[in-house]
Amino acid sequence: MPTVSVLSLKGGVGKTSVVLGLAGAATVRGLATLVVDLDPQGNATSLLKAHKTRTTVADVLGHPTRETLEKALTPCDWEVAPGEVDVLPGHSSVIRFDAWAGGAWRPKLARALSHLDGYDLVLIDCPPSLGALTREALAASDLALVVTTPSYFGAQGVERAMAEIDEITKSVNPTLELAGIVVNRVRSVAEEHTYRNKELVEIYGRTTLFKPSIPDRIAVQQAEGFGQPVQLVRTAGGREVAEIFDTYLTSLLRKGA
Ligand SMILES: Nc1ncnc2c1ncn2[C@@H]1O[C@H](COP(=O)(O)OP(=O)(O)OP(=O)(O)O)[C@@H](O)[C@H]1O
Ligand SMILES: [Mg+2]
Numbered sequence: 001m002p003t004v005s006v007l008s009l010k011g012g013v014g015k016t017s018v019v020l021g022l023a024g025a026a027t028v029r030g031l032a033t034l035v036v037d038l039d040p041q042g043n044a045t046s047l048l049k050a051h052k053t054r055t056t057v058a059d060v061l062g063h064p065t066r067e068t069l070e071k072a073l074t075p076c077d078w079e080v081a082p083g084e085v086d087v088l089p090g091h092s093s094v095i096r097f098d099a100w101a102g103g104a105w106r107p108k109l110a111r112a113l114s115h116l117d118g119y120d121l122v123l124i125d126c127p128p129s130l131g132a133l134t135r136e137a138l139a140a141s142d143l144a145l146v147v148t149t150p151s152y153f154g155a156q157g158v159e160r161a162m163a164e165i166d167e168i169t170k171s172v173n174p175t176l177e178l179a180g181i182v183v184n185r186v187r188s189v190a191e192e193h194t195y196r197n198k199e200l201v202e203i204y205g206r207t208t209l210f211k212p213s214i215p216d217r218i219a220v221q222q223a224e225g226f227g228q229p230v231q232l233v234r235t236a237g238g239r240e241v242a243e244i245f246d247t248y249l250t251s252l253l254r255k256g257a
Pocket of ligand 2: 015016017039043125126
């Protein structure tokens with residue numbers, strides 16, 4: 001059961017879209033997937049239409065016990081037989097766990113998720129910051145997947161995210177590995193995008209970047225609008241993106257094995 005953190009310092013680069021794309025790819029394969037929504041915005045929770053619970057990830061961080069975890073886990077409205085997606089739902093109040101005072105700390109999410117049972121894949125959707133919540137996610141993960149757009153600030157964000165992963169590997173989670181960098185929303189006709197992509201390859205190496213990159217496709221936004229996985233958007237763009245997520249999933253499952 002690989003646990004994968006999807007993170008970036010920058011907001012709006014496509015973390016949640018990547019989490020949902022991977023969850024969709026996993027359910028098409030019949031896998032049981034859990035999406036952990038660590039973002040106070042709760043986008044993954046609402047897009048998946050997670051069934052309402054009174055207990056959320058905020059309670060789980062407050063009391064990282066098996067009992068609280070089991071109370072919080074909930075199914076969602078996504079129907080992509082034969083697999084299924086459960087959600088550890090987000091809540092705005094989880095923001096109180098994002099403060100980072102420095103110094104020693106004991107991971108709470110990792111403790112809670114150690115009680116998980118029966119999932120083939122766990123995906124953690126991180127908030128757009130490298131605060132204590134993203135640290136909690138990395139401490140609880142086997143793999144870290146960094147998302148960026150092919151832009152100047154995107155590349156800077158990747159550098160910060162890589163430093164954070166390094167830090168967690170050296171401190172609380174020595175088994176954490178970098179799964180790679182996903183470059184999202186690429187427009188092949190944009191020279192700036194080609195330049196930024198090349199720059200990332202030069203800095204981090206060809207093998208660190210997931211291939212192919214994710215193109216900018218309206219299908220990703222349509223999936224959101226329909227409240228469905230992109231795998232059910234029956235357009236050329238939908239199929240193209242779904243195929244890419246399937247390739248990424250194969251790579252993640254291999255790396256997490
Ligand atoms: N490949 C893509 N093609 C077209 N639109 C995309 C693509 N990826 C993401 N988007 C759109 O960009 C917007 C931001 O994406 P998303 O919410 O996944 O980013 P995020 O990194 O999770 O944001 P936040 O940092 O706020 O959590 C969404 O409206 C989404 O539909
Ligand atoms: Mg998001």
